Amino acid sequence: MPRMNDALAWPQEGGDARAAPALSPDHPLLRGLNPEQLAAVTLPPRHALVLAGAGSGKTRVLTTRIAWLLATGQVGPGGVLAVTFTNKAAREMLTRLTAMLPLNVRGMWIGTFHGLCHRLLRAHHASAGLPATFQILDTQDQLSAVKRLLKAAGVDEERLASKELQAFINHAKEDGLRPHDLVPRDPHTRLKIELYQRYEEQCQREGVVDFGELMLRSYELLRDHRPLREHYQRRFRHILIDEFQDTNRLQYAWLKLLAGEVEDGRFLPCGNAVMAVGDDDQSIYAFRGARVGNMADFVREFGIEAPIKLEQNYRSVGHVLRAANHLIEHNRQRLGKRLRTERGDGEPLRVVELASDFEEAQWVVEEIRQLLRDGVPAHEIAVLYRSNAQSRALEGALFQAGVPYRVWGGLRFFERAEVKHALAYLRLLDNPRDDTSFLRVVNFPPRGIGARTVEQLQQAAREAGCALADAVTLVGGRGGAALTAFVAQLDVMRERGAGLALADLVRTVLDDSGLLAHYRGERDGAERIENLEELVAAAHAFVQQEGFGRDAPGAAPVADADGETTSPLAAFLTHAALESGDHQAQAGQEAVQLMTVHAAKGLEFDAVFITGLEEGLFPHENSLTAHDGLEEERRLMYVAITRARQRLYLTWAQTRMFHGSTRYHIPSRFLDELPADSLQWLSPPRGRGWGAPQPAWGRSALGQDDVRPAGLAGLPPAAAAAPQAPVSAAGAAIRTGMAVFHPKFGEGQVLAVEGRGADARAHVHFRRHGPKWLALAVARLTPVE
């Protein structure tokens, strides 16, 4: 336990009071801030809500605020609590802060919700009812724990899917609810509550906590231990939260506790100040428990008179912002905010309609090649989509064209199977009761312990009420012997590792466990071995970075910032669990970036393509049933638009492969919600057919780019796309791009041909009658020379 009277926080007590602050507005820290930013940075100590629009310099404000508070002696490093959602954001804050001020970063509480909760729980594990060695279950581990539980309870997957139970548990925790807080409305819910209860018992027995538990347990720790709570309430004079719109119920409750709430809505005047920074228009994580409503609640409960609005955008040109503002005004539930720029109009958004997802991909790639020829760096080009499945067509086209690209998403480093196996061995060294890890590697690499034996072991452990590792002697026969040998092997590893530096310990485990040997013998094992080598390197780097000292023995206790002790191994395991690592070794830096709109949040690019702008896809059909689902989709579109600095493309395709069959789509309603005079249709505007004044699709009609040489391809979409295989109808081969004649509709151009045989259909734009789908078996279409 840290000493409760720590000379924490504020300089008056810490004895490091600085000279009277230079409060003049020309203080070097304040240089270049606009009036709103300045107001936020220099606000006197009181609660505040900062509504920070996209690209408004939010991170700068947050970090400068902290720097300002420190530099002016209003608070010491120990008195600041700054919370983010991602490690990346926390890291960035720290980096920028240390660039502004010479600081001892180690004493500062800047981190993710989960990282900080973890820190609290480690420091006060006994009060929280946790063993000192408790370990963290990631999502995968949690699911296997749930599956195991269901099996033990004799509930089969038919009756209750493991994923459903997992989601149930997580949502309950996000709302701060324990099993006894839940009311069973029906038998199914009753079952889930019952299993939630048993899940908790299982985790407790095994000494593991899932992500939700980190949050909930530390909330309860503060709630139920008054001296401790008051200690931290006194300590943290300034609490800052980033991305406040993404907080869930529990996270908000946690913040309120630290801010001095004693009981529902009643606050102790403990003199601290909470600065919540967020953007309700960028709230896109309701599906994982985020509650935009926390912003309005915050205003009410913390007595905010007027939020500080950061509406000056430093990222995008006028047309982009106008489109974003216009779109988001279709949402009803908003705090209200309007982005402005001083960067000039720039060029209008380019809207393109294509016949199929395939042609969309082709078109995008052609356009990308032109951008590259114009000198736009590849990493400044992003292709965004609503769902991951859409990346396939794009990847195919990029690959064929030889354009280097990088897809975001997929498995992260610490989530790879081989890495998880290695980590499971390491976890068992620290905590032999970790049954999830035990089961993961008990027969991996294969060592003759089959399903039957494991079954027996689980049975025995259940009956004895002990961990699997402690039950091995209870299993007889050949299986029992193999199990005992396995546990003995772990013991040997533990002993051998005791005197080693972390990286050497990891290497020893890789060898002794047989993992390396196993993958060496596998055909596709090379990459896995590389990753395991990478793990050794990561352990080494971790020790260096965390300052554990080069020669610190693996098990030697090392003091952390608050005088707590953790072994390097335990710290490394935490690191692996809380920071799942990069998305993939970046295959070549200079690459076009492909990602979902969600993944693009917080990023910016010179040129952005938003693809798949179709009803059912974006907005996604599944979202329409959810409460406020459409508004969230619209916010998602808002996020997508505001990623672009200069040039923004919006594409949609009439047909798309969806679950293996072709689906016909109409354009997204979001296209209709954009200001027409900020759009430049590169294909015929919908509903106007060819009769309308030719807009077009020529270079001449394009917006004048005042920032970057335009030089875009301006291709006619369908005509430029690769011709499809001919489909013959009534003897004549109808192909994409071809001019055709129909006895009733007259002349037109084929935009797409799809299907085969009797089902073959063509999408034709007729001069007089607009776009039509025609069955080739029926329609009398003839090619025009």
Added chain:
DNA sequence: CAAACCGGAATTTTT
């Protein structure tokens, strides 16, 4: 124990 086979599901994601 690995390969082969079948059925079902297929937004979005960080910790």
Added chain:
DNA sequence: TTCCGGTTTG
């Protein structure tokens, strides 16, 4: 269509 997980088969 593709991917995953589960089961069956060699």
